[in-house]
Amino acid sequence: MRKALTLALPLLLVLSACGGDTGDAELKTSGDAAILESVRVEGGSDVEAPEVTFESPLDVTGPAAATITAGDGEAIADGDRVSFHLVGLNAEDGTVLGDTYSAEPQTLDLIEKLQEDDPELYEVLVGTTIGSQIAYTNVIEGQEPQQLIVMQVLSAEAAPPVPPEPEVLSPEAVEELDADGQLPTFTFDNDDAPVIEIPDNEPSDDLVIKVLEAGDGEVITEEDTIAANYAGWRWEDGEQFDSSYPGGEPIEFPLSGVIEGWTKGLAGQTVGSKVLLVIPSPMAYGDPAAEGRPSGTLAFYVEIVEKVAAE
The missing domain is CATH 3.10.50.40 (Chitinase A; domain 3)
Known part of the structure; x- marks a missing residue:
């Protein structure tokens, strides 16, 4: 990310x-x-x-x-x-x-x-x-x-007209999408890695943040560095393009140095939380994305393991 x-x-x-x-x-x-x-x-x-x-x-x-x-x-x-x-x-x-x-x-x-x-x-x-x-x-x-x-x-x-900038979808709108079965769901394999099921509907044009499980740790900000377990998939075809789970350890990221959807989606969450992010392409890598990057809307499962202390 x-x-x-x-x-x-x-x-x-x-x-x-x-x-x-x-x-x-x-x-x-x-x-x-x-x-x-x-x-x-x-x-x-x-x-x-x-x-x-x-x-x-x-x-x-x-x-x-x-x-x-x-x-x-x-x-x-x-x-x-x-x-x-x-x-x-x-x-x-x-x-x-x-x-x-x-x-x-x-x-x-x-x-x-x-x-x-x-x-x-x-x-x-x-x-x-x-x-x-x-x-x-x-x-x-x-x-x-x-x-x-x-x-x-x-x-x-x-260039084609610039589409409206995506916003953060309201909690009420996220609940409505969830109730209608329009958000991804997860199961877990034998290694506790998430397996996604993406619905057939078109994704939201805005950033979807759904807290799957709220943690009881510190609140993180956009300036913090976190350690997280995560996996990411393309909405279009369900292809997984990145995951920390094969390595067996969480990976550290400064929230100021990741894609906008991660920064806005994780700031304000608490350590220990497990979060679904559905990130529209303008807040991810674009569509088309640069070579080697996933295009279009992306879905992430993120478990915030730790807030990393500043050195």
Whole structure:
């Protein structure tokens, strides 16, 4: 349930080979872009990652974005949805950590949320041309090594209207869904791991929080770190995508560093509680989600084992 970071962040690569003459197109920069001056991109295509080189190590001191190679397509506008491929590299030694070129392109909407969350990336993307290569990096707390992401912008079109932001469903509405049999139920296998049964109805557009069993421990807040046993499933097909139970021990998470549905769904609960969360995609990983993340509405069983003391 951790936030999608690093390789899940947007980065683009061009429709054709990289490098070469940038013509009259503008090479845009934002943030601490001086650290990206040595980045070079060569070769590659829309199905094969390019070669990215730079003077290592990159001194990643803050967010930075820069157009490395300008494409010859139309300019990208605010409100567009861009599709892209990316390659991620170790910022210390240039080792390739992975790329998305063998999968479907990822998408990113240039809307207010991106402008708030990643203003440097937003600033460089708006006005950049289709086909451009864009380098992006940021300091991710607790991540070693830091990463350099290089994106190839494949296309851009007007993004669909932004749906209303989901809210936390009222306890009365949750009770009504439960009474109507519209919420998941759980049984437990021989290892006491939860097994879910998801009903056939469409999930709520809002965050569902149902306390299955209330604990008698401390109340936790959004700033706390907790240890929890949990399992998560996609609503769409019931596929389990994550679970702490095979490891036999609860896992620690700061509630400030997980998806919004976990933060809002668990803050205010007490240690010892067992909770069902049905999390709409905007409060989870999105739909479609970044590669390697589950898409759409997610259901979680969470047992809050402990509030972890600050060091």
